[in-house]
Amino acid sequence: MSYEAIRLDIDSSSHVATITLNRPDKLNSFTRAMHRELADALGEVETSGARALVLTGAGRGFCAGQDLADLDFTPGAMTDLGSLIDEHFNPLIRRLQALPLPVIAAVNGTAAGAGANLALACDLVLAARSASFIQAFVKIGLVPDSGGTWLLPQRVGMARALGLAITGDKLSAEKAESWGLIWQVFDDAELSPAAARLAAQLAQQPTRAIAAIKQAMRTGATRTLDQQLDLERDLQRELGASRDYAEGVQAFIEKRAPRFEGR
Incomplete structure (x- = not known):
């Protein structure tokens, strides 16, 4: 199957699949088309015999959340965000959490909004030292979605979770690691090889x-x-x-x- 908004690579020797969000000019922000491709790719991963999955982004960002250009802001015909979440974001988070194989997020740059929570929905989160996590929802008058209100308090406690959600402040990768929000930070050039090594290691596990x-x-x-x-x-x-x-x-x-x- 061919894709445009993502890339899928499956290494049959290591049994590792890699999905790369591939809209670098838009910081890999979500469109409905990208959601559909990602759902199809996850289906391919599940039937391929892959035993570990790496999720990462192309270019300088991991994922900037929803692409606002893909929404309708016409008065009286505005996109129903609840329907959008029900149709795309919630099924994606549930599917990632339920995949019967280890899922590694390799956060190569900015992870904002639903992009931050997409990473947190993975089993292990590795991040480049230059990466950051931003609960950007409040900046446009919204509440964290894609599991953010559930994942954040569990990972960092209520005080820090509320602080991140209410201020929308940027959290550096190193601070995210020290807070226990993510697993490990690497120098930028080392992130991709480190994710590949970890995925190959986990693919050999039970x-x-x-x-x-x-x-x-x-x-x-x-x-x-x-x-x-x-x-x-x-x-x-x-x-x-x-x-x-x-x-x-x-x-x-x-x-x-x-x-x-x-x-």
Whole structure:
């Protein structure tokens, strides 16, 4: 399948897929067409046998959120933002969170508005030292969307989350790392190789277990301890019958590196 607003590369040797948002002249801001292409690309990733995904941006920005030029501001016919979110942004965030493989955001520049929360919806966020995160919604009279009001307080606490959302101030990559908002910062030239190395490493891990870890971690905040203990039991029972568990135990006994297959 051919794409214009994104690029999709799947390395069959490393089992790593890379999706690059590809509207560099617009800081990779979202249009409806880009949403549709991204949905199709994620479908390709899921059926390709890829075992890790890197999401990044072309040019000097990661993603500047919604492209306002793609909206209608005609009086009486303005774009219904709720419908836009329902149709495009919410399904994207839900899909990224539910993908049964590790997803790495390689934030190569500005991540603003929905672009910032797109990155935070990934499992691990790596950022270039020059990158920044901006909850820009308040600047145009809106509320953070794409999961921002859920992700931010969980990552950095209510005081910092409110501060970022109410002021719309730019947060540097280094401060984002020190606050626990993202995983790791790299010098700009090192970001892409570092993301590729991490993705290749994760692609060799028991990806079925990684999918279960994602599920358990993300539901923990909304469950009681008893509910979470039961979920851990159920997931452990399921994984205990997997091929990867048997391989991991055998490799440990034989003192060799395991050969996981994600099944």
